[in-house]
Amino acid sequence: MNTVEDLCALIAAHITWGRGEDPRSLVPDSPLLEMGLLDSLAIMEIVAALGAEHGIALPETEIVAANFRTPKALWAVVQSVPRGTKA
């Protein structure tokens, strides 16, 4: 997890994409919430994947809509969190 593009790929992997939707279309400024791409389950999966695959433990206080508006917003939070060891 070195770039915001890596984060886009992680988010894309936890969204159930519909027919005709392209996971590669996710960009740092994609409005995830406005597009209705994230439900509470996808959010918890993304948080879990950040922890399990990248050792990034997102504090519960950061799991708020403002931080999931776009991949870029979440990337800013990810960068501010100290990284542990990969689980």
Add this chain to the structure above:
Amino acid sequence: MTDLDDAGDIRLDGLLAAAAVRHPDRPALEGEGRTWTWSALEAEVRVLAAELAAHGVTPGVRVGVYAPKTPATVIALYAALRAGAVVAPLDVADPAARTARMIRNAGISVLLTTDRAGSACRAAADAAREGRHPGAPREGELPNGLNWIEVVAQADRPAPLPAPADAGGYVLFTSGSTGWPKGVLLSHANVAHYALWAAREFALTPDDRIGSQAALTFDLTTFDLFSAAAAGACTVVLPDVLRSFARDVVTWLGERRITAFMAVPSLYHNMLRQGGFADAVPASLRVAAFGGEPFVPDLLQECLRLLGDRPFYNLYGPTETNACTYHRVPSDWSADQEMTIGRGIGGVHIEVLDEQGCPTDGDGEIHVAGPTVFQGYLRDGELSDPTVTVAFRDGVTRRAYATGDIARITADGRVFLRGRRDSQVKRRGHRIDLLDVENAALELDQVVTAAAVAKDGDHSGEIWVYAQTTAGERELLAALRGALPKRMLPDRVVPLAALPTTVSGKVDRRALGAAAFPSGSPTESRILITQETSA
């Protein structure tokens, strides 16, 4: 407050009109940075209702409201009710193909939508019209940024529904076993009786601020809207984007000074586990309720401790009957105690009948009778009444809805849930018929045969689809997303070369329910589990 016994004549938009007379300057509706008083709300509803009538929304016409949950959408619902329409809130997040089935099944002739939801609404309307009505539908603009789309021209509209729905009603959809969502037709009085009861039981006043968090397609929200109107309280609309974030909901409850709140246990669970509820119980909160699924006992005990003296209610009731039983959970309840769904709400009769249809003190099926029981299901535009006429233990014969829920009733009328008698499950508060999910899988071109099962053990609470197919899980999930709302998508799809069968040749659902996921990469599995489970 109006007496419960008078609910037979009460209209939902009449509750609004009455509140505008009694509490004209009190806040009625708040959201998106604006507040409407009861008189302002009534005035906007009146104007919009007249516009709707001018565009052919006459009493009994079935109208779908397809828009994100905002104050403008609430105004549109009230205006359609005022015009005498049978009103169905629709969810903009549902796939167009699913919405089209709702439109057809409920016999919806007119859709109301917003600019932003317009193109998705047109797609649903086109899908509903396909093969029936050639050409493009008529449409036009309304006040408040609303648009109307005519799904069925006036000349082709279905005949009005029988009374009382010829003067309007409310339609909510429920997952059906055929893959077509069933329209649950409620009369004004069906909903009003519950709304008035809840307003009285929770002692709502014009000082109350009801936090409205659920989608308008969810029966919980009839309390948010119509109990508020019954009491002159204010409905405060949670911004849609916050709904999935428990911590934002907790912050919002405090900031908006919410006094009354109703939600599914799943949301309370998340508020307690991740939302920081323990550190931020809103000082304003006065009364709260949950319903729709069981509350995790340990979390319920914790929640009760946090709420202290505030009343906390367990409500039960399928969409077909509104909430029909209630239990105020004692604040000293502990997780080792059995939880009851309580007794019938005022005027509603609850009975538990055995397989012979006789009242029993043992396990049986919950039957509900009384003024909250719906008119029937809308299928292919027609009304069918599934209620039965049965004798209750007091000797009175009543029109009752058989809920499919298995329970026991005590001598003092308290009901304890035991399970289901059919293929329905509850997941995160949503009622889902497994056959509905299974049908969606069977309708996919890639799938030969399929079974949807509720999982046991480690995956308890999850729905998995096992499919005979050469396609992969990702492709199948993507295809299912085009057919099912997110809340109904299976947690996993397991592609198989063949489904395990029982000796009688039926799909062995019990084996599938207990089966572990095949080892190996979970997303790329096409591993046979037939041998493991069919033994």
